[in-house]
Amino acid sequence: MAHDHHHQHDHPGPGHDHDHADVDWADMAPLLEAQAELYTPLYRQAMAWLAREAPEPGLVVDVGSGPGVVSCLFADAFPDARVVAADGAGPLLDRARDRADRLGVGDRFGTLTGDLPGVLGELDYPADLMWASQSLHHLGDQRAALAALGGHLAPGGTLAILEGGLPARFLPRDIGIGRPGLQARMHAVEEDSFAEMRASLSGTVAETEDWPAMLTSAGLKHTGTRSFLLDLPAPLTDEARAYVTTSLSRLRDRVGDGLDAVDRATLDRLLDPGDEASVHRRQDVFVLVAHTVYTAQRPS
Incomplete structure (x- = not known):
């Protein structure tokens, strides 16, 4: 199972990537983990909300879990729950099990x-809380x-399904090189790609x-809709800057051909570590993204 981390389809998500048929998940795992760890504040907000929607679940299932970063956050948020991470990529679930053991929740993690x-x-019994983050849009x-x-x-x-929201923004509208509005044009190309x-x-x-x-x-009975913000202002940590760099690099590979020559040249400068205007060096890089979660209940 694969899923990009958002309606803004510019980087792999807590579960993966669009070209999932040919992806080496073992190779991708560290990148996926780093991204999910960066997004942890957003997930913790969502889980605090879910704890009011679904108090004290006995079984939590993470559908399309990837390497289990979010699954383990559920184990932390619901200390009495058993958590099951479900995914199509075995190497990622190996990482999920290792993470659960490392964090001391392996005894209630499957x-x-x-x-x-x-x-x-194959679940032993029905779930009290089921989470599907950016995985449904990969199903026909x-x-x-x-x-x-x-x-x-x-x-x-x-x-609880996480779908949609607002595309991630990393840069001001006018970055001093190329034409203003580069990220908005990149998002438009991404929408066509999606x-x-x-x-x-x-x-x-x-x-x-x-x-x-x-x-x-x-x-099901729709019970709530709420959006959660990840707001990492400039100046970024090294981890957040690496995430932005990787995201833009992957975007360049995937949708760069849909941009005009000026925008491609600007993107290349942004990704050139030797360029003073690059995201490796500039001080105005930030991360701002909103994810929307919808909850629904199975009638009793």
Whole structure:
């Protein structure tokens, strides 16, 4: 299972990447972990909210967990819960198990390896809280996937999906080189790339992205919608700067051909460690992103 970390499709997420068929997950794992760790403040906010929506769950399932950074945050947020990380990439789940052991939660941490959502049929019992972050948009029929996830919830259980929000911003509108508005134009190219990804999925179904309506049609009761902010102002830590650099580099590889020559040249300068105007050196680089979480409950 693979998922980019957002509706802004500019970097791998707590679970992965669009070109997932050919990805070496063992090689990708450190990058995925570093990104999820950077986003930890946002996830902790979301979990504090979920603790009010779904108090004291016995079983939490992270659907499309990747290397388990967020799964382990759930284990910390819900100290009485058993947590299961489910993903299609075995090497990432190996990392998840190692992380759980390292953090002292391995005794109540499990993994399921296989295609989603089908592998959830191997759960020993239904989930009280199920989390799916940026994984549903990689499934052709999202409405059917929601219904399948709901079928693995206990009566009264909560499904929380993280989809949409606002694209990540790293740079001011005018960065002093090239044409102002570079990131906005890059986001437009990303939207086209995302639409092409959706269109190429097996069994894809065109869908208005009204998540509350889709959750309702899947037989669940929509209970809440809330967006959470990651706000890392300039000057950035070395870890956050490395994340921005990697994100822009991967964007250059994936959607650079959709930019005009001026924007490509500007992006190349931003990624050149020897250039004073690069994101490696400039002091105005920041990280600002919003992720939206929708919750729904299985009727009792």
